[in-house]
Amino acid sequence: MCEKCKGNFYITTPIYYPSAKLHIGHAYCTVATDTMARYKRLQGYNVMFLTGTDEHGQKIEDKAKAAGVTPKQFVDNIVEGPGGVKDLWKLMNISYDRFIRTTDDYHVAAIQKIFKKMYDNGDIYKGVYKGKYCKPCESFWTESQLKDGKCPDCGGEVQDAEEEAYFFRLSKYADRVRDLLENTDFLEPRSRVNEMINNFIKPGLEDLCVSRTSFTWGIPVDFDPGHVVYVWIDALFNYMTALGFENDRYDDLEAFWPADVHFVGKEIVRFHSIIWPAMLMSLNLPLPKKVYGHGWLLLDGGKMSKSKGNVVDPYVLAEHFGVDALRFFLLRTFPFGSDGNFSNEALINTINVDLANDLGNLVSRTVAMAQKYFGERLPAAQTADEEKDAELIAMVSSLRDKYEEQMEKFAFQNALAEVFKVISRANKYIDENAPWVLAKSEESKPRLARVLYNLLETIRVCGGLLTPFMPDTAAEIAKRLGGARMDWDSLTGFGVLPADVATVAGPALFPRIDMDKELAALEELNKPAVPALEIQPYAEEKVDFDTFCKSDLRAVKVKDCQSVKKSEKLLMFTLDDGTGTDRQILSGIAKYYKPEELVGKTLVAITNLPPRKMMGKQSNGMLLSAVHTEKGEEKLNLVILSDDIPAGAKLC
Numbered sequence: 001m002c003e004k005c006k007g008n009f010y011i012t013t014p015i016y017y018p019s020a021k022l023h024i025g026h027a028y029c030t031v032a033t034d035t036m037a038r039y040k041r042l043q044g045y046n047v048m049f050l051t052g053t054d055e056h057g058q059k060i061e062d063k064a065k066a067a068g069v070t071p072k073q074f075v076d077n078i079v080e081g082p083g084g085v086k087d088l089w090k091l092m093n094i095s096y097d098r099f100i101r102t103t104d105d106y107h108v109a110a111i112q113k114i115f116k117k118m119y120d121n122g123d124i125y126k127g128v129y130k131g132k133y134c135k136p137c138e139s140f141w142t143e144s145q146l147k148d149g150k151c152p153d154c155g156g157e158v159q160d161a162e163e164e165a166y167f168f169r170l171s172k173y174a175d176r177v178r179d180l181l182e183n184t185d186f187l188e189p190r191s192r193v194n195e196m197i198n199n200f201i202k203p204g205l206e207d208l209c210v211s212r213t214s215f216t217w218g219i220p221v222d223f224d225p226g227h228v229v230y231v232w233i234d235a236l237f238n239y240m241t242a243l244g245f246e247n248d249r250y251d252d253l254e255a256f257w258p259a260d261v262h263f264v265g266k267e268i269v270r271f272h273s274i275i276w277p278a279m280l281m282s283l284n285l286p287l288p289k290k291v292y293g294h295g296w297l298l299l300d301g302g303k304m305s306k307s308k309g310n311v312v313d314p315y316v317l318a319e320h321f322g323v324d325a326l327r328f329f330l331l332r333t334f335p336f337g338s339d340g341n342f343s344n345e346a347l348i349n350t351i352n353v354d355l356a357n358d359l360g361n362l363v364s365r366t367v368a369m370a371q372k373y374f375g376e377r378l379p380a381a382q383t384a385d386e387e388k389d390a391e392l393i394a395m396v397s398s399l400r401d402k403y404e405e406q407m408e409k410f411a412f413q414n415a416l417a418e419v420f421k422v423i424s425r426a427n428k429y430i431d432e433n434a435p436w437v438l439a440k441s442e443e444s445k446p447r448l449a450r451v452l453y454n455l456l457e458t459i460r461v462c463g464g465l466l467t468p469f470m471p472d473t474a475a476e477i478a479k480r481l482g483g484a485r486m487d488w489d490s491l492t493g494f495g496v497l498p499a500d501v502a503t504v505a506g507p508a509l510f511p512r513i514d515m516d517k518e519l520a521a522l523e524e525l526n527k528p529a530v531p532a533l534e535i536q537p538y539a540e541e542k543v544d545f546d547t548f549c550k551s552d553l554r555a556v557k558v559k560d561c562q563s564v565k566k567s568e569k570l571l572m573f574t575l576d577d578g579t580g581t582d583r584q585i586l587s588g589i590a591k592y593y594k595p596e597e598l599v600g601k602t603l604v605a606i607t608n609l610p611p612r613k614m615m616g617k618q619s620n621g622m623l624l625s626a627v628h629t630e631k632g633e634e635k636l637n638l639v640i641l642s643d644d645i646p647a648g649a650k651l652c
């Protein structure tokens with residue numbers, strides 16, 4: 001640890017499943033973690049911020065198979081590829097210190113050692129697994145844990161599962177885990193403790209199945225080939241292997257373990273607050289200090305998924321609104337511990353009210369007035385007015401403490417509310433002191449300078465405290481205040497800026513957004529994308545060879561082609577089929593071809609279909625064509641053969 005540091009601070013996000021591109025709900029937790037990490041760094045802590053990807057399991061194996069690639073190729077693309085997980089964190093300005101992939105060699109080897117240790121100490125044993133398995137959640141459930149016979153997490157179908165498997169003696173740790181949950185602050189918010197006790201602890205903790213044999217994309221149990229380690233054991237230990245536990249890749253365990261806090265979504269609190277501490281207890285390892293189970297970002301009251309369209313695509317949202325505005329919105333609008341309903345209206349409203357009107361206006365007006373009345377620098381000769389300045393100065397001086405109190409509780413929304421109370425007060429201070437009136441006489445110029453100085457100091461302190469939330473905006477604010485200090489120690493009140501502070505003008509930090517126009521633009525984007533090219537589904541049913549051979553396919557030459565009166569669809573063909581007698585076929589392709597362009601062409605016909613009457617004319621067979629859909633429109637192309645092929649040649 002560095003001499004000047006306040007201490008070490010270790011914070012983690014869940015490691016994400018790279019089974020599909022991430023949505024704004026995933027970004028929510030990572031933005032919160034990043035904000036907390038930046039806040040701790042601002043306070044002077046030596047921070048380790050870990051994130052990563054959880055890359056094993058049947059879901060990924062299945063998806064890779066469907067995509068025709070290996071599981072490793074599949075996850076490499078989603079993690080490292082364009083628009084993938086790492087790109088997204090770069091876009092969202094996520095300042096992680098370490099990124100772990102559970103396919104990293106050091107992690108794989110460490111998990112094998114950890115599994116063996118728990119086997120050797122008797123906490124992992126071999127048995128037969130009989131139960132229910134939810135494939136999308138990769139979770140095992142007992143009958144009693146199911147909700148109406150379905151997975152209690154996702155509500156999806158579960159399958160019967162029976163196989164030889166290893167088990168972890170979770171039941172052995174039930175009392176210690178219960179005590180941890182009930183009698184300490186290990187799990188927050190408190191409502192999550194009740195959920196865990198009522199849903200899992202009270203019904204009784206059963207031993208947990210911790211290996212699988214029905215698929216291979218996992219970390220092999222090295223002393224029993226055929227078994228792979230249950231993905232949650234593999235995943236949870238990432239928090240320690242990434243620091244060097246059971247591997248030589250890193251050496252940071254002593255400095256950073258136990259973790260200060262794991263931020264996790266509410267549906268994975270069970271794994272983090274029951275299974276994770278039990279496994280650590282089994283290995284006699286220190287427990288993390290805290291698990292915080294945040295709420296979900298909902299869309300129309302339901303769970304978010306990328307299939308719901310562009311509205312949840314962080315790339316689209318960041319492009320439209322800017323990264324800082326998006327980060328700010330996520331933490332300003334929803335209490336971190338509860339669910340929140342995401343909507344574009346709410347997002348635009350927050351940007352307009354808080355960022356454009358309150359913060360943006362305060363900065364623009366203050367800097368513009370400083371420049372207009374005094375040029376680049378304020379004059380050092382200033383006149384304070386204790387009565388008029390007292391409230392603003394008091395609010396700014398106590399702001400850092402109030403903000404800190406909320407941030408320590410992970411109450412991002414409340415911390416921001418404190419900052420915005422001061423921003424509103426400062427806007428009111430402008431109106432109360434009417435700088436435009438003070439500017440009218442030379443006599444009141446020293447007072448005017450002081451009013452502007454007070455405003456600039458207020459902006460500095462608020463900007464500094466907004467740094468963890470909106471790093472780029474805070475840096476821009478510092479620039480407008482002539483490169484102002486915004487370090488933690490400087491944020492306790494006035495007197496940090498020199499009296500003759502220089503200001504720098506610039507464009508509006510957050511231009512007002514036209515709600516209707518923007519919503520319409522997003523609506524347009526959110527229309528379900530029409531697949532560029534769509535082919536008809538392949539037939540499931542098999543046709544035996546002999547049946548196929550019964551179709552008599554022949555090359556035929558078009559002698560004549562006419563449209564059919566009163567029919568928009570039909571063309572009537574007179575064909576040379578090599579027999580010496582013309583063959584007549586009607587085909588519904590008038591939409592695609594003009595009759596004259598087909599004369600002389602060599603086509604393919606099925607000739608042994610029973611004759612059929614269409615619009616009073618007989619059709620003796622059918623012409624073959626290729627059909628597909630392009631941008632929602634059906635396209636048809638007749639199969640046209642080379643002219644060298646004689647009429648009557650059989651296709652086989």
Ligand code: ME8
Binds near residue numbers: 013026
């Ligand atoms: O659970 N709102 O990975 P994951 C808020 N690999 N948070 C959301 C959300 C939403 N709409 N959708 C997802 C996993 N999340 C495991 C973690 S940790 C050892 C292993 C959150 O990619 C979700 O709650 O399915 C979880 O915390 C995180 O995104 C990763 O989800």
